[in-house]
Structures are given as C-alpha cells and as structure tokens.
Amino acid sequence: MNVSCSFVIRWRCWLAGALITCAVAYPVKAEEVSITAVFKPDSAFPHRNKFLNTTPPSGYCASYPTECSDNEMFSLQVPIQFDSRAPILANHVSERQGAMLKVPAQWRELTVFHETTREPERVRVRIAGIGSRYKTEDVIQLVGGGDDYRVAHNLLWGFSWVNAPAPCLYSGVGWYTNTTYGFFWKTPAEAVCSKQAKFDVPWLRLEHLDFAYELETPNPLGMSSGQYSGSLTYSVGPNGDFDFGDVMLPSDSVLTLNFNLDVQHTLKVDIPPGGEKVQLVPAGGWQSWLQAGRRPVRLFRDQTFNISASSRFKMLLECELGGFPYDCVIHDPVSKRSVELQVSVSLPNGLTDLAGQPVKRRRLRVGPANAQQFQPGFYVDRAPGILHFEIPPQQMEFMLQPGVASTYRGKVTVIWDSEV
Known part of the structure; x- marks a missing residue:
C-alpha cells in the first residue's frame, strides 16, 4: 500500500502605513505639523507591542532628549508667534x-481609518508641555537699573521663568539674554498658568510655540496591515485650545496635527526541505497489515513548520480533488476510489483563536467561507507549529482491501492568509 499526499503552502501578507490629517474652519491662518509612528515587529523584543514614534523632534525634546524619553513624551516647535x-x-x-x-492637557480622542478597508481605530493625544522664548525691551531698563540680567528678568515677573507657576511644573529649562528668556513648562492639568508683571511691559512677543505631546495608539496586533488616516485640530488664541490670554494674539489661529501611523506586520511560514511531500502511514508502520492482514486504525502524518506572525491571519484549504463538503480527498486512479483527508493545525504559544483559546488540532476546512481565524498575543518569531494529516478510521475498511494493492494520491493547498 502506498499512500501519499503532497501539499502546497501559500500565504499572503501586506504592509501598511497611516496618515492622520487635521483641518479646522477658523479665521486667519493655520499651521500644520506631521507626526509619524510605525509598528514593525522586532524578534529581539517580541512582547513590545507598541508603535515607535518616528517624528523628528524639534524644540524641547531635541535639546533635552533624556527628559522626554524618561516621561514618554515628544516635542515639536512650530512658527506661531504671539504678540501683545x-x-x-x-x-x-x-x-x-x-x-x-x-x-x-487632557486626553483627546480621534478616529483613524484604514486607507482601503476604512477599518476604524482610536488614537489619544494630550499636550504635556509648553514653551517658547519671550522677547521685550532691555529688562534692566524696564526694572529701573542694575547690572544682572537674570536678576532683572526675575524682578520683572516676580520670580524666574524656570520655576513654572502652578499647576504647571518645572522642567529644568531656562536661558536668557538682556531682551529674551527661553522657557519650557510641563502641563499636568488643563488649567491656566500665569505670570504677573511687576513693572510695565510696553510690548511682549513669544517667538514660537514649542509643545510636548503624549500619544496613545491602538494595539497594533489587532490592526490590519496598511495605512490609517485621521485628524485632530486645535484652535489657537483667546479662549481657544491654546489660550495665551487676551493680550497675546497669535500669528496663526489653528494648529493641525497630521499623524502618519505605519503598520508593518509580519506573516511568514517556513517548511523544512522536503516537507511539502507527506507520506501517510499507520502507527508502527505497515508490517501488521502486510504480514497479518491486520487493518490499521488510521493513517496519519504530522508535518512541522515554523511561523512568524504579528497580526491576525486565517487558514483554509484548497483541494485538487473535491468530494467532501469541508475536506479534501486523495484518489486511487486504478480502483477509482477516493477517501477523505482531514487536515488540522496546532499553533505555538502566543497564537490563539479569536476567543483567546489555544489552537490544538484545530480542523481546517475548504474555502474562504470556512476559514479559521487566529491572532497573536505577542509577536511570534519562528515558533514551531504542526500540520496534522489523517485518513479517519471510518475510511479504513473502504480504503484497504486484502490482496489489493492501491496507491492514493492528491494535492492539498494550505493557505495562511493575512487578509482577514
């Protein structure tokens, strides 16, 4: 008796990216900035299921990267001026x-949409810090004399701009000249932080807007490969989202954040050399059948494979020969007999069904409508799985006849598909 089955492995995987755009109807001008983040699985850190912010920093975080990395925040500087x-x-x-x-400073949500499927996901953003560089007249002249510009700046406002007024917090940043003072304050709460002038200030300018932000992104393992787009808009000016009082007026009245989220999933399956040809045999081999006519209980073969996966995927079968609603068949061209071939899969730790259950000998079916869907709990990198091929016991008597030599063959295509 010669029973063989060859199978073809096919998988599809596509990559992704995303863009979040933001626009608002508000008078005067708008300023736009782009924020980019990417998820790409890393075999060195398989449990790190977070986007990496790839936005080139400017402003505070560019000058003080350790301060920002310790607080998981990022900063951008935009050319919005405020003039008294x-x-x-x-x-x-x-x-x-x-x-x-x-x-x-409070979290705000926006919806991002997949570029082709329009699949929605939620992103949250908060402004975690604010800064600028103010410019005015020579501060020694404004306070009526002296020879220390640092002291003069402090006298002008009561205390140093390094020390943020409550509820804003100190960030360790302050630099000055005779007419300017650079500062940056952390903003744990959405409330006014103010300085009272102790001397008349004839004019004041904030030369740019420097802001830090925190970003909460969805779990990328639950997202499809591809690009997601969405937008968030802030108003700038008196009583706006960025409010600098009634005296300081902005050069732009809208700040638009354009996010670009790039999801780059991995789905890869490796079969050992020669593993695409499967010989189905009984437990213990054919000797009991050939020598004693003792019919096997079943014919089977387990074929290992290695899988790398960072996203949802589905598995299904395609058959060279039909005959059963959900399973493939193998065929003996001499006797014209066909028997059912069952295929099931066991997946490694970290891959479950959509209910979160382990996948052990899960039956695979024919056709997209009967596909089984699976998901990672973390990035699985080259972990071993098993394909189980079996002729079920109820087929044995029909398949094996004493004194009759038969050869059953057939082709089965096993599909790992990332398009779910």
Whole structure:
C-alpha cells in the first residue's frame, strides 16, 4: 500500500502605513505639523507591542532628549508667534491681561481609518508641555537699573521663568539674554498658568510655540496591515485650545496635527526541505497489515513548520480533488476510489483563536467561507507549529482491501492568509 499526499503552502501578507490629517474652519491662518509612528515587529523584543514614534523632534525634546524619553513624551516647535496688542501693566488684576497660557492637557480622542478597508481605530493625544522664548525691551531698563540680567528678568515677573507657576511644573529649562528668556513648562492639568508683571511691559512677543505631546495608539496586533488616516485640530488664541490670554494674539489661529501611523506586520511560514511531500502511514508502520492482514486504525502524518506572525491571519484549504463538503480527498486512479483527508493545525504559544483559546488540532476546512481565524498575543518569531494529516478510521475498511494493492494520491493547498 502506498499512500501519499503532497501539499502546497501559500500565504499572503501586506504592509501598511497611516496618515492622520487635521483641518479646522477658523479665521486667519493655520499651521500644520506631521507626526509619524510605525509598528514593525522586532524578534529581539517580541512582547513590545507598541508603535515607535518616528517624528523628528524639534524644540524641547531635541535639546533635552533624556527628559522626554524618561516621561514618554515628544516635542515639536512650530512658527506661531504671539504678540501683545497692548502694554502689559504692572500688577494687573486679571491674569488674562498679562502673560498666561492654558493648553489642551487632557486626553483627546480621534478616529483613524484604514486607507482601503476604512477599518476604524482610536488614537489619544494630550499636550504635556509648553514653551517658547519671550522677547521685550532691555529688562534692566524696564526694572529701573542694575547690572544682572537674570536678576532683572526675575524682578520683572516676580520670580524666574524656570520655576513654572502652578499647576504647571518645572522642567529644568531656562536661558536668557538682556531682551529674551527661553522657557519650557510641563502641563499636568488643563488649567491656566500665569505670570504677573511687576513693572510695565510696553510690548511682549513669544517667538514660537514649542509643545510636548503624549500619544496613545491602538494595539497594533489587532490592526490590519496598511495605512490609517485621521485628524485632530486645535484652535489657537483667546479662549481657544491654546489660550495665551487676551493680550497675546497669535500669528496663526489653528494648529493641525497630521499623524502618519505605519503598520508593518509580519506573516511568514517556513517548511523544512522536503516537507511539502507527506507520506501517510499507520502507527508502527505497515508490517501488521502486510504480514497479518491486520487493518490499521488510521493513517496519519504530522508535518512541522515554523511561523512568524504579528497580526491576525486565517487558514483554509484548497483541494485538487473535491468530494467532501469541508475536506479534501486523495484518489486511487486504478480502483477509482477516493477517501477523505482531514487536515488540522496546532499553533505555538502566543497564537490563539479569536476567543483567546489555544489552537490544538484545530480542523481546517475548504474555502474562504470556512476559514479559521487566529491572532497573536505577542509577536511570534519562528515558533514551531504542526500540520496534522489523517485518513479517519471510518475510511479504513473502504480504503484497504486484502490482496489489493492501491496507491492514493492528491494535492492539498494550505493557505495562511493575512487578509482577514
């Protein structure tokens, strides 16, 4: 008796990226910046299931990268200036008449959509810090004398701009000249942080807008390969999202963040050399049948493979020979008999079904409508799985006849498909 089955491995996998765009109807001008992030599985860190922010930093994080990495935040500098529309008077009663800022420090959500399937996902963003460099008249002249510019800056506002007013927090940043002072404050709460002038300030300019942000992205293992797009818009100006009071007016009234999320999944299957040809045999071999006519209980073969997967995928069968609704068959061309061939799969740790259950001897079926879907809990890198091929016991009497030599053959295509 010669029973053989060859099978073909086929898999499809495609990569992805994403773009989040943001636009708002608001008077005057708008400023746009792009934020990019990528997920690409790393065999050195299989449990790291997070996007990597690939946005080139500018402003605070470019100058102080350790401060930002320790707090998992990123910064960008945009050319939005704020100019005073009137002098800032000494000891002004209202904080809105002086130097103040309030930013969108609470988490805000946006929806991003897959570029082709329109599959939605949620992203969250918060502004975690704010800074700039103010410019005004020579500070020694404004405070009426002295020879120390640092002291003069402190006298002008009551205390140093390095020390942020509550609820903003110190960030360790401050640099100055006779007419300028650079600062950066952390913003743990969405509330006003203000400075009261102790002397008249005839004019004041903030030369740019430097902001830090924190980003929460979806679990990339649950996302399809491809690009996702969405947008988030902030208003800038008095009583806007970025609010610098009633005196300081911005050069642009809208800030648009354009996110680019690039999902690059891996789905790869490796079969050992020669593993595409499967010989089905009984337990213990053919000797009991050939010598004693003792019919085997079943014919089977287990074929190992190595799989790397970072995304959902499905498995299904295609058959050279039909005959059963869900299974393939192998055929003896002499006797014209065909028997059912069952195929099942066992997947390694880290890959489960959609209910989170381990995959052990899960039957595979013919056709896309009967495909089995699986998902990773973490990036699985070249982990061993098993394809189980079996002629079931109920086929043995029909298949094996004493004194009759037969050769059964057939081709089965096993498909690993990332397009789910």
